[in-house]
Amino acid sequence: MAALVLPAGVLVLLLLVAPMLLLFRISLNEFSPTQMMVEATTAANYFRAVQDPYYRQVLVTTLAVATGSTLLTLGLGFPTAYWLARMQGRWKSFATIVVMFPLLVGNVVRAAGWLALLGNGGAINAALLGLGVNAAPLPLLYNTGAVVAGIVAVVLPYMILTLSAVIEGIPRQAEEAASNLGASPLTVFRRVVLPLALPGVIAGSVLVFVLCMNTYASAVLLGGPQFKMMAPAVYDQFVRGNNWPFGAALAFILLGFTLVLTVVGSAVLGRCYRR
Amino acid sequence: MIISRRATLGGAAIAAASAGLPGLARAQSKQVVVGTWGGDYGELLRQNIDTPLMQPQGIEVLQDVANADPRKTKLLAERQARRGTMGVACLSDTDMHMMSSQDALDTLDMSRLKRAGSILPALRKPYAIPHIYSALVLLYNPDKVTTAPTSFADMWDPKYRGRVGFSDILYSTNTFAAAMAGGGSFGDYTPARNKLMELRSLDAKIYPSNEALAAALKGEEVWMTPMWLARGYMWQKAGIPLRHVVPKEGAYAIVFEAAVPRNSRNKDNAYAYLDAMLQPQAQTAFADRMGYLPTVTDASLPPEIAKQISLSEADQAQLKAPDYEYLQRSHGEILDFWNKQFKG
Numbered sequence: 001m002a003a004l005v006l007p008a009g010v011l012v013l014l015l016l017v018a019p020m021l022l023l024f025r026i027s028l029n030e031f032s033p034t035q036m037m038v039e040a041t042t043a044a045n046y047f048r049a050v051q052d053p054y055y056r057q058v059l060v061t062t063l064a065v066a067t068g069s070t071l072l073t074l075g076l077g078f079p080t081a082y083w084l085a086r087m088q089g090r091w092k093s094f095a096t097i098v099v100m101f102p103l104l105v106g107n108v109v110r111a112a113g114w115l116a117l118l119g120n121g122g123a124i125n126a127a128l129l130g131l132g133v134n135a136a137p138l139p140l141l142y143n144t145g146a147v148v149a150g151i152v153a154v155v156l157p158y159m160i161l162t163l164s165a166v167i168e169g170i171p172r173q174a175e176e177a178a179s180n181l182g183a184s185p186l187t188v189f190r191r192v193v194l195p196l197a198l199p200g201v202i203a204g205s206v207l208v209f210v211l212c213m214n215t216y217a218s219a220v221l222l223g224g225p226q227f228k229m230m231a232p233a234v235y236d237q238f239v240r241g242n243n244w245p246f247g248a249a250l251a252f253i254l255l256g257f258t259l260v261l262t263v264v265g266s267a268v269l270g271r272c273y274r275r
Numbered sequence: 276m277i278i279s280r281r282a283t284l285g286g287a288a289i290a291a292a293s294a295g296l297p298g299l300a301r302a303q304s305k306q307v308v309v310g311t312w313g314g315d316y317g318e319l320l321r322q323n324i325d326t327p328l329m330q331p332q333g334i335e336v337l338q339d340v341a342n343a344d345p346r347k348t349k350l351l352a353e354r355q356a357r358r359g360t361m362g363v364a365c366l367s368d369t370d371m372h373m374m375s376s377q378d379a380l381d382t383l384d385m386s387r388l389k390r391a392g393s394i395l396p397a398l399r400k401p402y403a404i405p406h407i408y409s410a411l412v413l414l415y416n417p418d419k420v421t422t423a424p425t426s427f428a429d430m431w432d433p434k435y436r437g438r439v440g441f442s443d444i445l446y447s448t449n450t451f452a453a454a455m456a457g458g459g460s461f462g463d464y465t466p467a468r469n470k471l472m473e474l475r476s477l478d479a480k481i482y483p484s485n486e487a488l489a490a491a492l493k494g495e496e497v498w499m500t501p502m503w504l505a506r507g508y509m510w511q512k513a514g515i516p517l518r519h520v521v522p523k524e525g526a527y528a529i530v531f532e533a534a535v536p537r538n539s540r541n542k543d544n545a546y547a548y549l550d551a552m553l554q555p556q557a558q559t560a561f562a563d564r565m566g567y568l569p570t571v572t573d574a575s576l577p578p579e580i581a582k583q584i585s586l587s588e589a590d591q592a593q594l595k596a597p598d599y600e601y602l603q604r605s606h607g608e609i610l611d612f613w614n615k616q617f618k619g
Binding site for chain 2: 031033220224225238240
């Protein structure tokens with residue numbers, strides 16, 4: 001049976017672990033504007049990233065946007081997932097496809113749609129100006145709100161499908177029994193559905209949080225040039241600055257934070273679940 | 276006769292191999308991969324070089340389309356490889372100098388270029404051919420900026436608060452404009468720091484791309500920007516109300532160049548491509564559509580286009596290439612300041 005893991009294992013080893021090790025080695029090198037990279041073994045790039053208030057702010061923005069987007073996705077996704085899980089008959093397949101629809105469109109194409117909707121000459125502003133509601137276009141684009149809206153639209157299907165698979169496994173009778181014993185719908189949700197759906201909440205939130213932390217296209221296209229998250233900052237160092245060692249260090253800091261927060265978050269929620 | 280499944284598969288494999296191998300050999304000897312920008316530039320290469328000049332030679336041109344930064348990263352990443360993916364790489368002069376100093380490019384053998392003799396002497400380099408060039412100017416909207424500006428320093432006039440726009444991708448030349456307005460030079464951008472922060476307090480706007488900036492100029496959201504004269508010409512042609520002035524602080528030249536990476540797979544085809552880029556008819560087409568000036572002595576421009584995209588003799592005389600060494604040394608600092616302080 002263990003041999004079944006071999007093809008995937010080898011692929012991961014070759015295409016993920018090996019480049020990661022190489023990247024880690026690069027992160028310990030020194031940057032030189034004339035030679036690009038000088039072989040060294042120094043943690044200076046990590047210290048610089050942690051000490052520089054700019055990158056600390058980029059990390060804080062990334063964490064805030066990822067956490068906010070995850071919570072918003074959970075809030076929006078749970079009712080839809082519940083409705084989808086309890087749906088019967090042929091409409092269920094149709095609804096599942098509708099939920100998955102955003103995944104069929106590429107990130108960049110979707111962001112281009114948002115640009116056409118939210119831009120100064122976009123559909124919303126054109127309508128508001130046309131109706132005389134506003135004299136000047138509203139700044140709907142190039143701010144945190146636009147980025148969060150863009151991210152939530154991308155990750156919502158992951159949350160809904162994960163939650164819905166778990167909620168389907170919760171027996172309907174458990175909710176009915178609670179109602180029969182006099183529990184209000186809110187109490188049924190709080191005391192029965194939510195605790196039983198918690199593995200789905202954890203899995204969905206972890207998945208969504210990881211995707212949000214690594215957001216690139218939405219941050220660049222909808223956030224504009226003055227909005228910075230970690231993934232675009234990593235790209236900037238590699239591609240615009242040609243500073244591969246510092247870019248690699250930033251990438252590992254992003255990876256480290258995502259990993260630690262995911263593990264700690266899952267453990268805390270898991271403990272609540274066991275109680 | 277019984278034909279087994281194994282025999283059938285074997286026969287099919289041999290047939291496929293014998294059919295495919297000559298094709299593969301032909302593809303390798305008669306192809307050139309050109310690392311270039313997409314959009315108008317890529318399209319004009321296709322229309323004026325790939326099809327009319329390379330196809331008759333039996334050389335197929337494949338475009339590897341990307342922006343300059345990813346292309347630079349690719350050249351650097353492939354430096355050690357025996358066989359690179361690009362046969363010809365197109366970049367701006369500053370970027371090309373950086374790639375050359377990183378040992379990513381061949382020194383050109385000018386005797387292999389039939390058109391080498393017609394290159395404008397000021398634009399000759401050992402590692403690249405110049406394809407087209409233009410100058411950094413100040414573009415302004417004449418309906419809003421009624422007194423024509425004369426220098427980069429006019430962007431700091433408080434009456435234009437919130438009306439100066441920048442393209443984020445041109446951070447280096449934007450910093451140059453600020454440096455010159457603050458008394459700096461081609462080899463010293465330090466005065467840009469204070470000037471950019473002043474402009475920030477004057478609510479200068481930053482747009483993510485040249486196209487976004489063009490939309491803002493068209494919508495009259497902003498009225499002034501430092502930009503390539505050629506871009507200004509294209510935008511004027513597209514109906515955006517614009518005029519240009521060569522700032523009195525200095526005329527900064529941009530040359531778009533093409534070079535052969537050291538590990539280019541087929542150098543004969545690459546040289547043939549560089550030669551085609553220097554043909555007068557191809558050069559004139561870029562001038563007509565994109566407003567870039569020819570880099571060869573024998574390309575003639577229609578007078579009405581020449582009037583719009585050429586520099587006066589006085590401006591031409593003070594046209595200067597950037598200080599490549601300085602830019603290479605300070606590129607990181609310039610980008611950091613732009614990102615962290617000005618945009619931050």
